[in-house]
Amino acid sequence: AQSVTQLDSQVPVFEEAPVELRCNYSSSVSVYLFWYVQYPNQGLQLLLKYLSGSTLVKGINGFEAEFNKSQTSFHLRKPSVHISDTAEYFCAVTSFGGFKTIFGAGTRLFVKA
Amino acid sequence: DAGVIQSPRHEVTEMGQEVTLRCKPISGHDYLFWYRQTMMRGLELLIYFNNNVPIDDSGMPEDRFSAKMPNASFSTLKIQPSEPRDSAVYFCASRENRGEAETQYFGPGTRLLVL
Secondary structure (H helix, E strand, C coil): CCCEEEEEEEEEEEECCCCEEEEEEEECCEEEEEEEEEECCCCCEEEECCCCCCCCCCCCHHCEEEEECCCCEEEEEECCHHHHCCEEEEEEEECCCCCCEECCEEEEEECCC | CCCEEEEECCCEECCCCCEEEEEECCCCCCCCEEEEEEEEEEEEEEEECCCCCEEEECCCCCEEEEEEHHHHHHHEECCCCCCEEEEEEEEEHHHHCCCCCCCCCCCCCHHHCHH
């Protein structure tokens, strides 16, 4: 079984500041890792995903995430946030050979002017 | 493609009434998922289908919930009878059958309020 823990439920940050949203996962098998974003009153959409290869993954809107196998983490980062990045961010895992995606509880990013 | 389409976008009903939520997946996608999102429990997978066949319904909360996929372009999630604790946002998502790492595409959701 897999589980996903997002360590912060809310992250307030000022515009143009850097941000890191933390995600740890637990699994007895290898997994694929995802970050999804949900803007207000919308469904989730993919930001980025890690399949294999380079541990640094770049996604849309200037976000990137780094896979750390030894720490079982997949933290999301952006060097300079905008007001429009205000949204809820979900970390998720799918096991190799599986089709169910397990989502974390979400981190609400609030960017202040 | 128009993306995943869900209807209605909002539903307000009274306790005891039947509620039917509808979903049209992206054409060519073989997998369809129903999720429920609440503040307390986050995003929960209710059931998913592959090629119109239900594969895993272990997330369906109780017998009041049922889901069908009569063809590749349509699915329903029904709650009968509805209860106030069913109030949530229900999402439908679909994906291609090219492997486990394929992206899920979510619809805009149906916001259900049971009074």
